[in-house]
Amino acid sequence: MKKETRVQKKQRRRMFMLRLFFISLIVTAMAIFAIRSSFFKVDQIVASEGNSVSKEEILKAAGISKDDNILIIRKKAIIERLESIPYVKSASVKKKLPDTVEIEIIERKPYLQFENGYSFAVIDAEGVLLENSILKLKGIGLVKGIGWEYIPDGGSIIDKTQGTSILDLLNDQNIAPVVEKIEVIDLSDSSNIKFNLFNGIAVEFGPMNNVKYKLKVLGEILADVEKKNIPTKMILMNKGEHPILVRDDI
Structure with a gap:
């Protein structure tokens, strides 16, 4: 196997960096498109209603708007807001692409x-x-x-x-x-x-x-x-x- 010259190594590194740049450019462009595209706007929010916590209270605490982009919604922040409701013991949030968010809660029961x-x-x-x-x-x-x-x-x-x-x-x-x-x-x-x-x-x-x-x-x-x-x-x-x-x- 013929050993690469210093010039060839330099050219190979330059080509690698060029490819990496174009890949990054494409990924960034796709991300910007996805964030701005109406295709990923939230269209449906499905929330389970409990005995003590109403669907309206869940949706208000979740703070999700139908104008929000589903890709940038922070599930952890939503769960923290939901679990701040005294009657909510735990909550889970699922994203179903392209436009649906599902919320489920487990309630605390009066004892x-x-x-x-x-x-x-x-x-x-x-x-x-x-x-x-x-x-x-x-x-x-x-x-x-x-x-x-x-x-x-x-x-x-x-x-x-x-x-x-x-x-x-x-x-x-x-x-x-x-x-x-x-x-x-x-x-x-x-x-x-x-x-x-x-x-x-x-x-x-x-x-x-x-x-x-x-x-x-x-x-x-x-x-x-x-x-x-x-x-x-x-x-x-x-x-x-x-x-x-x-x-x-x-």
Whole structure:
């Protein structure tokens, strides 16, 4: 194989740079054309509507206009705006060329509500404050006897309630089904917490210690009551080691 001369190497490098320049020029021209072309203008925005977050609220937070070019839309920025909505746990954005944007959200679900002045502070199972509602939400347990300083919507009650056993009710899928059966949790007497269940049964829970274990026991009792159709008025968990079932037909 004949060895290249210095002049030939120089010519080859010059040709390579020339080709690279023209390729870059073509790519730049195509990019400018694509950005300015109406072919890639957003024509359709598809958004999933949740139970608590409307389609209109999603579209407003996303901030996408039908005049926007789909190629330069920043998905990360849109997701950050969507996830700033307290009820939105996570969001995803997909571009479908040439002109469609799809938005999907996963909502946070109300788990408990707290008396908070003249409103009701609604939280999810992770302790995130979803809203301060003027009206009490139906079907969601109400906690009485605990409060905190101001928390913005989307903030967490965890930092404000550190050191309290109320945190034992959060972030636990094993006890969540039991908590969701409770209509009222009265914390006004720390030595004897009282529950009123949605099915009308009253529970004297005792102090808020071993909360997770006691709630699991309560869940087993309620399952047995329901299975055997036992007419029950009250469950006493503060009278010794074993719970006492007070029947409604005695």
